[in-house]
Structure formats: C-alpha cells, structure tokens
C-alpha cells in the first residue's frame with residue numbers, strides 16, 4: 633500500500649466537479665486523480681488530467697479505483713467493465729442497485745475480479761450505527777426525505793402534485809426503498825444505500841415529502857433494534873449546481889476514497 637491510489641472519475645457534474653477539485657488539491661498526497669470520463673469533452677474543460685468520452689482509454693490507464701458520479705445509466709453502462717478491468721468501483725448512484733439484475737452483475741464482476749463495490753453514506757448519516765445494530769438484531773427502519781418543491785422537478789412527483797403551488801409539507805410517496813430508488817433516480821439513492829446496509833430494499837420503508845419550509849434537503853431515519861433506537865436528522869445544504877443533490881455528497885465520496893490509503897481508518 634505504499635503506492636499512490638490512482639483514481640479515475642466518471643461524471644463531472646455537481647458531485648464530480650467537487651471530487652475532482654478536491655483530489656487535484658491533494659497534490660503530493662497518497663491519492664491522485666488520473667482521468668475523467670465525461671458525456672461530452674467540453675464538460676471536462678480545464679481539467680489538468682486526460683478527459684475521455686469513452687471508457688476503454690480510461691481503463692487502459694489501470695486506475696485502482698473508479699468513482700462514479702454520473703447517474704444510474706452510467707452504472708449500467710460501465711460498472712461491470714470497471715470491475716472486470718481490475719478497479720474497485722465507488723458508486724454514488726446507488727439507487728440503480730434496486731434493479732436486481734444490476735446488483736447481481738456487479739456482485740459477480742466484483743467477485744470474479746477480486747475487487748469491491750464501495751457505497752459511501754452520501755447525503756445520509758448514522759449508517760455505521762445501523763450496520764452494527766443489524767449484526768445484533770434490527771427490527772424496523774424508516775427513512776424520510778424532505779426537500780423543497782423545486783428539488784422534485786422532473787420526477788414522478790410532478791404528476792402527483794402541483795409543485796408550484798405546494799404551501800405545506802406534502803407526502804407524495806410512501807413505499808419501499810426499492811420503489812423509491814427506482815422511481816426517483818436523482819433523489820432517492822440514499823434510500824437504497826440505507827436499505828442495502830439494513831433490512832434490504834423491500835423491507836425498508838420510505839416517505840418522500842415536498843416541503844416549501846424545508847431548511848435544505850432534510851433526511852430522517854428512525855430505526856429500532858435490540859441494542860437501541862436510532863433517530864437521526866440531517867439538514868443538508870443543497871449543491872449550488874443541483875438542488876436535488878446535497879452539498880455533503882461529494883465529500884462523503886472523498887472520505888471513502890481517502891480511507892483507502894489512511895494508516896488509521898475510522
């Protein structure tokens with residue numbers, strides 16, 4: 633583990649730009665950004681590392697870790713190939729794992745290559761406690777996401793309520809983490825992350841709320857286990873570039889990246 637961790641990035645939007653900027657600022661440390669894959673080359677304008685629009689040249693650089701920050705379709709298109717090429721794969725678009733075929737394909741590819749799929753806590757908090765509690769006995773997990781109405785634009789919420797005239801907190805979705813992650817691919821990735829490390833995608837309950845009074849993107853978890861009860865709320869500031877995305881998300885990915893080379897890892 634003396635060598636620098638060579639990191640490649642897929643996606644250079646609200647999350648990817650922060651990850652790239654912070655990794656580049658690490659100059660001389662144990663982690664280095666070696667390339668970025670963008671939809672269009674212009675999206676990577678100004679980056680001091682190679683920018684590609686296709687996966688093979690990026691894989692040819694033999695990254696140790698590929699960080700996906702591009703959306704569900706990018707995971708479907710590239711995920712298994714990244715693992716097969718010998719890289720670990722960090723996903724922020726975790727909700728795509730609500731599709732059992734995708735989860736199965738990535739698990740198989742990871743096992744075959746001896747690599748790992750890494751899921752950061754993203755916009756959520758409390759997953760460390762819940763993973764410990766699961767080992768002891770976890771009885772129920774509920775997750776609630778409360779965002780301002782504009783954060784639900786271009787989602788099925790638009791058909792369920794008039795986002796422009798919502799005056800009070802309105803629950804427009806109640807269901808499983810699997811349904812939420814599938815139907816709200818840009819808003820409910822954390823529902824899948826929470827479910828995958830607790831009771832599973834079909835037994836983790838989710839509520840989605842449009843709230844004009846929301847103080848940002850608010851995430852709440854309530855869980856009961858044999859070792860105690862967890863009740864946690866985070867009030868995230870939204871990304872200035874994407875109101876659906878919480879500002880903490882790229883930093884959560886960075887934390888996971890850095891921990892791959894930390895001598896003392898929490």
Ligand SMILES: NC(=O)C1=CN([C@@H]2O[C@H](COP(=O)(O)OP(=O)(O)OC[C@H]3O[C@@H](n4cnc5c(N)ncnc54)[C@H](O)[C@@H]3O)[C@@H](O)[C@H]2O)C=CC1
Nearest residue numbers: 643645646647670671702703706724725754755821874877
């Ligand atoms: N786990 C978590 O806590 C969270 C996860 N997310 C996930 O992260 C994804 C990215 O979020 P943002 O950066 O806010 O979105 P964004 O829309 O600002 O950026 C996404 C970027 O990826 C690029 N892209 C899309 N498909 C691509 C492909 N096949 N190859 C290369 N680039 C591609 C787009 O052109 C865009 O520049 C979301 O779609 C969502 O699935 C978002 C927020 C929180």
Ligand SMILES: O=C([O-])CC(=O)C(=O)O
Nearest residue numbers: 755819820821822877878
């Ligand atoms: O960033 C957030 O607040 C959560 C989010 O969009 C997601 O899980 O997809």
